Amino acid sequence: MNEFKEISSLQNSLVKKVLVLKEKSRERKKEGLFILEGKLELELAVKGAYTIQTLFFYDAIISPTEVANSIKALQTQPEVISVSKEVYQKIAYRETTEGVLAIVKSKSHQLKELQFKTKKPLILVAEAPEKPGNIGALLRTADAANLDAVIIANPKGDLYNPNVIRSSVGCVFTNQIASASTAEVIDFLKENNIDIYCAALSASENYTAIDFNKASAIIVGTESTGLSDEWLGNSTQNIVIPMRGEIDSMNVSVSAAILIFEAVRQRHL
Secondary structure, eight states, rough: OOOEEEEOOOOOOHHHHHHHHOOOOHHHHHEEEOOOHHHHHHHHHHTTOOOOEEEETTTTTTOOHEEEEEHHHHHHHOOOEEEEHHHHHHHOOSOOOOOOOOEEEOOOOOGGGGOOSSSSSSEEEEEEEHHHHHHHHHHHHHHTTTTTTTEEESSSSOTHHHHHHHHHHTTTTOOOEEEHHHHHHHHHHHHTTTTTEEEESTEEEEESOOOOOOOOEEEBBBBTSSSHHHHHHTTSSEOOOOOOOOOOOOHHHHHHHHHHHHHHHHTOO
16 A cells, blocks of 8 residues: 555645635636545546546545545546545535545636537537536536536636535536637537527527427526527527416526426437
């Protein structure tokens, strides 16, 4: 068994680095690094070919053998550090972290890097999502439906916010994700002959009447403002989920799931 470096001091520079990366989006973007917590999240990041820079573990919760096994598939092995209870409690974001945290290198998420396995991709586009919980839920749905890609248009939040990673249950690492301005995303979709279906209340067709068997992008906006006029002006067809009660909308992640799984249902008839 490897002899791992140990950290027991809360004043250690790496401990301070973890705390800064957890708390400050600006530092995450500047350094191109973020913090990952949990065994499942680590497993998915490894499968997603993310570069693990430093791995911390607390051996009262997870054994050195299990730690070694979790990263053996990596071509480049990270620095592995055993931490004391005090350090673990300081750097852990939640009690169910399962004894493992890591400093991980971010990916670039450019539109031009998207690669589709089919000529008829199914894509989710979310315009300006801000709430980490909503972004995480959208990514979980995208993973469950095995979408070809998720695109964030006019991003307002940080994809590597710890709350996004946590609420997505690691699906940040399992989806093809790109981000760009709304204008750039619209151009990309048109250049690739992908139909644009905007979730909107005006001039809309029932979502079940749409044929999603062609290359399709489902576009959702925020619950407060909906989609921008730029999207609505470039829509192939606006679509709507009929409401049976008193309100006229649902949580964006719920709406997206309904629309996405109708498209998936059609493609598997």
